Amino acid sequence: MLNVTDDFPVMTYFCLTYKAARKPGGGLPGVSLATFKDAEHIVRLAVASAIVLVIFLLVRAHFIPKSFGQYGHYRGDALAELTAKPIHYAGHQTCEQCHSDVLDVKKMGKHAGVNCEGCHGPQAKHAEDPGAGKPVLPDTKVLCARCHEANLAKPKNFPQVVTADHSGGEACKTCHQPHSPLLAPGEKKKS
Amino acid sequence: MPFDGFMYPNEVELQWSVLIVVYPFLTGLVAGAFILASLERIFHVEAVKPTYRLALLTALSFLLVAPLPLQLHLGRPERSLEMYLTPHTSSAMAMFGFVYLWYLMAVILLEIWLEYRKEIVLLSQSTTGLKRQMYRLLTLGSSNLSEGALKVDDKVGWVVSLIGIPSAFLLHGYVGFIFGSIKANPWWNTPLMPVVFLFSAMVSGIAIVLLIYMATCKLRHIKIDMRCVDTIAQYLLYTFIIDFGLEMLDLIHRIYEADESFHSLNFMMQTKLFFSQVVLQIALGTVVPILTLGFIQIFHVPEKVRKLCYSICGALTIIGIFAMRWNVVIGGQLFSKSFLGYTTYKVDLISREGELIAAGLLLLPFIILAVMVKILPPWPRDEVSAAD
Amino acid sequence: MITRRRMLFLLPAAAIAYPYVLAGTPESAPNYGSAKHWWGMLLQVDKCIGCGNCVRACSAENNVPEGYYRTWVERYHVTGGPEDSPKVDSPEGGIKGFPPSPYTGGKNFFVPKMCNHCVDSPCTQVCPVGATLHTPDGVVLVDEKYCLGCRYCVQACPYGCRFLHPVKRTAEKCSLCYHRITQGLTTACCENCPTGARQLADLKNPDDPIHEFLRTHSVQVLKPHLATGAKAYYHDLDGSVR
Numbered sequence: 121m122l123n124v125t126d127d128f129p130v131m132t133y134f135c136l137t138y139k140a141a142r143k144p145g146g147g148l149p150g151v152s153l154a155t156f157k158d159a160e161h162i163v164r165l166a167v168a169s170a171i172v173l174v175i176f177l178l179v180r181a182h183f184i185p186k187s188f189g190q191y192g193h194y195r196g197d198a199l200a201e202l203t204a205k206p207i208h209y210a211g212h213q214t215c216e217q218c219h220s221d222v223l224d225v226k227k228m229g230k231h232a233g234v235n236c237e238g239c240h241g242p243q244a245k246h247a248e249d250p251g252a253g254k255p256v257l258p259d260t261k262v263l264c265a266r267c268h269e270a271n272l273a274k275p276k277n278f279p280q281v282v283t284a285d286h287s288g289g290e291a292c293k294t295c296h297q298p299h300s301p302l303l304a305p306g307e308k309k310k311s
Numbered sequence: 312m313p314f315d316g317f318m319y320p321n322e323v324e325l326q327w328s329v330l331i332v333v334y335p336f337l338t339g340l341v342a343g344a345f346i347l348a349s350l351e352r353i354f355h356v357e358a359v360k361p362t363y364r365l366a367l368l369t370a371l372s373f374l375l376v377a378p379l380p381l382q383l384h385l386g387r388p389e390r391s392l393e394m395y396l397t398p399h400t401s402s403a404m405a406m407f408g409f410v411y412l413w414y415l416m417a418v419i420l421l422e423i424w425l426e427y428r429k430e431i432v433l434l435s436q437s438t439t440g441l442k443r444q445m446y447r448l449l450t451l452g453s454s455n456l457s458e459g460a461l462k463v464d465d466k467v468g469w470v471v472s473l474i475g476i477p478s479a480f481l482l483h484g485y486v487g488f489i490f491g492s493i494k495a496n497p498w499w500n501t502p503l504m505p506v507v508f509l510f511s512a513m514v515s516g517i518a519i520v521l522l523i524y525m526a527t528c529k530l531r532h533i534k535i536d537m538r539c540v541d542t543i544a545q546y547l548l549y550t551f552i553i554d555f556g557l558e559m560l561d562l563i564h565r566i567y568e569a570d571e572s573f574h575s576l577n578f579m580m581q582t583k584l585f586f587s588q589v590v591l592q593i594a595l596g597t598v599v600p601i602l603t604l605g606f607i608q609i610f611h612v613p614e615k616v617r618k619l620c621y622s623i624c625g626a627l628t629i630i631g632i633f634a635m636r637w638n639v640v641i642g643g644q645l646f647s648k649s650f651l652g653y654t655t656y657k658v659d660l661i662s663r664e665g666e667l668i669a670a671g672l673l674l675l676p677f678i679i680l681a682v683m684v685k686i687l688p689p690w691p692r693d694e695v696s697a698a699d
Numbered sequence: 700m701i702t703r704r705r706m707l708f709l710l711p712a713a714a715i716a717y718p719y720v721l722a723g724t725p726e727s728a729p730n731y732g733s734a735k736h737w738w739g740m741l742l743q744v745d746k747c748i749g750c751g752n753c754v755r756a757c758s759a760e761n762n763v764p765e766g767y768y769r770t771w772v773e774r775y776h777v778t779g780g781p782e783d784s785p786k787v788d789s790p791e792g793g794i795k796g797f798p799p800s801p802y803t804g805g806k807n808f809f810v811p812k813m814c815n816h817c818v819d820s821p822c823t824q825v826c827p828v829g830a831t832l833h834t835p836d837g838v839v840l841v842d843e844k845y846c847l848g849c850r851y852c853v854q855a856c857p858y859g860c861r862f863l864h865p866v867k868r869t870a871e872k873c874s875l876c877y878h879r880i881t882q883g884l885t886t887a888c889c890e891n892c893p894t895g896a897r898q899l900a901d902l903k904n905p906d907d908p909i910h911e912f913l914r915t916h917s918v919q920v921l922k923p924h925l926a927t928g929a930k931a932y933y934h935d936l937d938g939s940v941r
Binding site: 317318319320321322324326327381384385386387388390391393394396397398399401402403404405407489493494495496574643644647648649650651 | 767768771773784785786787788789791792812821824825826827828829830845846847848849850851853854855856857858859860861862863867868869870925941
């Protein structure tokens with residue numbers, strides 16, 4: 121029976137009960153057999169608790185993900201998983217590798233800072249395999265209005281028009297070349 | 312449109328449903344019931360003795376149900392044990408699992424076991440069949456009922472109660488901290504939150520034990536011990552006054568400080584939360600019980616009327632505290648963190664987080680309590696024989 | 700395997716990293732050292748035209764479920780006195796742009812919003828299990844395989860940047876296109892912003908123009924009194940913005 125006292129929790133409970141069982145002011149401080157016997161059920165409970173605790177700790181150790189704590193309080197593997205997500209927008213640098221002719225036009229004009237996929241949509245699939253997933257040519261009536269339709273909240277220096285008055289439903293590309301939209305000096309507004 | 316004014320687009324949907332209202336409500340009842348029980352044990356308030364065991368069993372019944380609303384509310388309930396695997400020490404919520412287990416295993420179960428050990432041993436000898444096996448298992452193989460052994464039980468039980476009081480404070484104070492520590496939400500963000508939660512917990516716990524005690528007396532056709540219920544009502548009044556004082560302090564502080572969130576929150580209280588906060592929580596759930604209980608303290612009121620008053624006050628208190636939890640949890644999500652708009656909370660009747668489930672979770676502790684009372688009768692022995 | 704086309708599509712530097720990415724060990728790729736970067740974002744309110752390109756691009760790049768937003772655009776209308784609360788709208792997060800303003804006069808402007816990738820982020824602090832994380836390069840991410848969907852982080856974010864994914868049932872937020880920036884690309888929103896109102900910033904890269912900008916311009920963060928260490932730097936931010 122005494123070997124269980126090696127266990128720390130048992131020891132704690134035992135000390136507790138030993139102290140509790142000691143008559144106030146009387147008797148010598150020491151573990152008598154009778155005192156121990158009366159606290160036996162407490163020791164049993166303590167041992168049962170200790171076993172449950174150990175099982176809990178073992179199960180816990182088993183289930184913690186291996187990479188947990190590698191960089192901080194999280195699964196280290198999560199970084200790799202998040203890094204490996206698929207890319208949908210190839211990036212203008214990629215587009216420009218093949219479409220350098222467009223780049224040449226664009227970089228001279230007002231739309232030099234507007235990147236390809238902003239108008240043409242996500243083209244990573246197309247960049248990977250130019251044959252498949254050919255980009256659809258956007259409708260300039262809709263496309264240009266997204267940015268250039270007049271709105272009170274737009275910065276004052278940003279070129280904006282009320283498209284209904286400006287073009288009367290005509291597609292913008294009738295007059296403007298989307299990749300370099302300023303009209304040439306000779307083509308200045310008719311009115 | 313489900314909202315007025317401007318909400319951040321992701322805010323329109325409420326994140327914490329009625330289940331998260333049920334959770335602090337249940338935990339509060341646990342903490343409150345236990346603190347009432349410890350009055351007898353630690354502070355030797357003899358008058359409340361008839362409710363001691365009942366209060367312990369009530370605390371256990373509610374404690375067993377308390378984590379269920381959380382579990383049901385999780386987006387991925389199957390991952391809930393991660394709380395035990397990798398608890399994040401900086402998260403107020405991560406400690407829930409540990410505080411809960413500590414309270415369940417080291418406080419409530421231990422105290423009940425020590426308190427009932429004598430009965431368990433006796434029952435394991437007097438019963439037969441499956442029942443006998445169950446009681447024998449509960450004895451842990453020791454049937455020592457000697458004077459010394461019972462004395463050990465008593466002393467250890469006393470120590471457990473002593474540890475239990477701060478543990479009960481911890482359990483519910485920490486639930487308040489979960490809300491009070493969110494600096495993004497001015498409705499929640501106050502250091503008073505844990506204290507308010509604690510005192511409202513005590514109020515609700517005392518009220519529920521009072522109600523359960525009176526109900527069991529009625530069911531068992533036993534005369535209500537008026538000294539006991541009078542004393543409980545007295546304690547209910549005292550804690551209520553502290554609780555109300557704290558809540559008013561919080562309110563006055565907000566009104567006086569009137570920080571950037573004030574207009575938004577003030578408007579919310581006058582419109583969307585008017586019924587649940589001003590009418591239910593403050594007027595019916597707090598002021599009416601305090602005035603009634605106070606009146607009984609000052610003037611002589613006949614026994615029959617007192618009993619009626621206690622039942623009504625108890626019921627109003629429970630409703631008021633539930634409304635308080637609702638106002639904290641749901642109220643804290645009705646306004647935009649931009650302070651420019653308000654959303655609405657629509658609760659379904661039947662869904663995983665619906666009214667039906669919430670009602671079920673509120674009833675379940677009473678069913679557990681009924682079973683518990685059958686297994687471990689909380690009545691004094693002479694009463695048991697008198698009732699049989 | 701890396702096909703020739705795949706090679707073409709990736710930047711040379713990223714191509715070197717690709718096998719490591721496939722092997723699940725991007726941190727050991729020779730060209731991306733997470734210790735060498737510290738990511739943030741510069742948002743210039745005076746350049747935002749409310750076209751919604753960033754919202755659409757984010758949605759397409761990250762499969763953001765409909766009705767939820769990792770980034771969104773707000774439109775402010777401020778009348779005059781400081782007591783007046785601003786009139787703000789953000790129809791569908793601005794994913795379809797904005798209808799004409801119902802107001803006349805006053806001060807009107809757009810504010811792009813997104814996760815601030817706070818250094819002392821309240822959302823990471825409250826996550827009970829460590830499913831919200833700070834990468835060594837200063838990005839706040841969600842581990843969707845570990846998140847249990849308690850939504851405490853959604854409550855803790857002062858900026859309304861988080862939501863619960865309706866299908867995955869886990870917390871979701873802007874990842875600063877971590878899968879792109881670790882491969883040398885910019886984020887989808889920055890790539891598609893036509894006016895350059897949003898710019899990814901690497902605060903550890905001495906050649907990044909952000910340093911020059913921060914030195915020479917007035918820059919604010921949202922809700923500075925909450926001391927979250929927000930790294931979304933706003934230029935020309937009006938005091939009424941919340």
